[in-house]
Amino acid sequence: MITVDSWLQAALADAERRGLPELKPLLETLARTTVSLREADELLRALEAEPRPDDGATP
Amino acid sequence: MTAPELRSVAAVAPLIRARELSPVDLVTSCLARIKAGSRTNAFITVTADRALEEARKAADDIAAGGYLGPLHGIPVSVKDLVDVAGTPTTSGSRVPPGLPSRDAPVVRRLREAGAVIIGKTNLHEFAFGTTSDETAFGPVRHPQDPSKSPGGSSGGSAAAVLEGMCFGSVGTDTGGSIRIPAAACGIVGLKPAFGEISTEGVVPLSTSLDHVGPLARTVADAALLYQAMKGSPVYGIAPAGGRLVFGIPRPYFFDRLEAAARSAAERVIGRLRESGYRVLDAAIDHAEWTPEVYLHIVLPEASCYHARRLTECPDKYSPSIRLRLEMGRYILAEDYIRALRLRDALGRAVDRALDDCDALLLPSLPIPAPPVGATTVDVDGLQAPVRATMLRQTQLFNLTGHPAIALPAGSGPEGLPRGVQLVGHRRRTERLLEIAAAVEAII
Numbered sequence: 001m002i003t004v005d006s007w008l009q010a011a012l013a014d015a016e017r018r019g020l021p022e023l024k025p026l027l028e029t030l031a032r033t034t035v036s037l038r039e040a041d042e043l044l045r046a047l048e049a050e051p052r053p054d055d056g057a058t059p
Numbered sequence: 060m061t062a063p064e065l066r067s068v069a070a071v072a073p074l075i076r077a078r079e080l081s082p083v084d085l086v087t088s089c090l091a092r093i094k095a096g097s098r099t100n101a102f103i104t105v106t107a108d109r110a111l112e113e114a115r116k117a118a119d120d121i122a123a124g125g126y127l128g129p130l131h132g133i134p135v136s137v138k139d140l141v142d143v144a145g146t147p148t149t150s151g152s153r154v155p156p157g158l159p160s161r162d163a164p165v166v167r168r169l170r171e172a173g174a175v176i177i178g179k180t181n182l183h184e185f186a187f188g189t190t191s192d193e194t195a196f197g198p199v200r201h202p203q204d205p206s207k208s209p210g211g212s213s214g215g216s217a218a219a220v221l222e223g224m225c226f227g228s229v230g231t232d233t234g235g236s237i238r239i240p241a242a243a244c245g246i247v248g249l250k251p252a253f254g255e256i257s258t259e260g261v262v263p264l265s266t267s268l269d270h271v272g273p274l275a276r277t278v279a280d281a282a283l284l285y286q287a288m289k290g291s292p293v294y295g296i297a298p299a300g301g302r303l304v305f306g307i308p309r310p311y312f313f314d315r316l317e318a319a320a321r322s323a324a325e326r327v328i329g330r331l332r333e334s335g336y337r338v339l340d341a342a343i344d345h346a347e348w349t350p351e352v353y354l355h356i357v358l359p360e361a362s363c364y365h366a367r368r369l370t371e372c373p374d375k376y377s378p379s380i381r382l383r384l385e386m387g388r389y390i391l392a393e394d395y396i397r398a399l400r401l402r403d404a405l406g407r408a409v410d411r412a413l414d415d416c417d418a419l420l421l422p423s424l425p426i427p428a429p430p431v432g433a434t435t436v437d438v439d440g441l442q443a444p445v446r447a448t449m450l451r452q453t454q455l456f457n458l459t460g461h462p463a464i465a466l467p468a469g470s471g472p473e474g475l476p477r478g479v480q481l482v483g484h485r486r487r488t489e490r491l492l493e494i495a496a497a498v499e500a501i502i
Binding site: 001002007011014015020022023026027030033034036037038040041043044 | 352382398
């Protein structure tokens with residue numbers, strides 16, 4: 001998985017290369033929301049992996 | 060007698076049918092109000108000649124016994140993101156507009172129901188904002204206070220309806236762009252269930268979140284417009300009877316509200332109880348995920364649509380719109396897919412919250428209409444970004460596709476409107492309208 005930090009470094013460099021330095025603070029904000037998104041996704045996966053109350057109740 | 064242009068469709072339709080009121084007079088009075096209210100900057104294009112011609116034809120057809128129904132001869136405006144044959148679709152931008160030769164299906168259906176299209180309304184550029192002050196045609200101003208925004212992105216539509224420049228308007232809603240301006244202006248705004256009304260001929264913002272719907276002065280009028288826009292028979296609705304049950308999702312949706320927005324919602328909840336309805340707590344699991352999930356869907360979908368023109372004519376975009384579209388180009392496909400998975404989970408959470416009730420009720424906007432050009436606002440003593448704050452109550456239901464409607468619920472100490480939002484069961488928009496009519500009657 002591409003880490004958010006490595007993604008951000010690549011994105012910042014690309015914005016600079018494209019002459020869009022004003023994009024950098026937005027990308028840094030986006031990186032923070034991507035961290036939150038991935039944490040939510042991990043939590044959802046963990047919740048989905050938990051056995052449901054009726055698991056194993058019937059053959 | 061109240062001037063005809065300031066009354067509801069439901070009130071004027073019988074007069075038109077009985078030929079006691081001419082569609083020509085109705086259109087003429089709306090055109091006069093558009094001229095008188097030009098400081099609001101609600102319209103980009105006014106199709107006066109064509110509207111008068113259509114009104115004359117409507118009058119002739121009705122006289123000949125060809126009455127089409129409650130929208131026959133009724134002046135309606137269209138957000139300038141939606142194609143109307145023969146007028147440019149500017150999207151509120153300096154980016155070269157589309158020049159459609161055909162009406163979008165939603166417009167064609169309104170015409171088939173007899174509505175008269177009076178013009179195209181101003182909006183937040185490409186519907187990518189909540190304040191309607193980033194537009195190539197100058198900011199839309201709130202009819203009650205020109206220093207304030209009417210909300211957005213369908214800000215011109217809401218201002219036009221509030222000012223009596225038309226009886227209803229076609230809006231679009233990707234994160235709240237019908238319900239937010241409706242709430243800021245004290246009118247009714249309906250986001251139908253996802254996919255119910257065609258988005259063909261509508262400039263997309265985010266194809267999996269875009270909805271088309273009406274703004275109107277009353278729930279009954281919104282229902283008439285909704286039925287026509289959907290292509291259904293236009294017969295209206297009756298308020299829901301029986302002992303309705305309302306769920307109140309307090310976690311998240313009541314966490315960050317300015318005092319008068321909170322008071323307005325609590326006042327409505329109190330009126331529901333006094334009227335014999337049941338009120339339950341109905342938390343939506345993980346609602347706090349909403350902003351991140353929304354952002355990781357709306358940005359890449361918007362960037363995808365604009366990719367070619369971002370390269371060909373980047374300077375035609377307003378700088379902040381361009382930057383946000385550019386931002387979307389950097390989102391990884393894997394994060395977009397994560398957001399889609401989380402969206403499904405949020406949809407199931409809203410379904411669970413609705414399990415034991417007929418509708419959810421929550422504030423539609425955490426703040427009153429903000430100042431034109433503001434980037435931050437005070438929310439209960441804390442400074443917060445305007446856009447994120449205004450989207451907070453509405454965007455979840457774009458992700459999940461549940462029908463939702465904003466209703467006016469009085470005003471705050473400065474005289475600006477506050478409102479509540481009702482959210483209905485999946486694909487039950489008409490039932491939601493019936494419930495909303497019952498709530499409207501007791502507010």
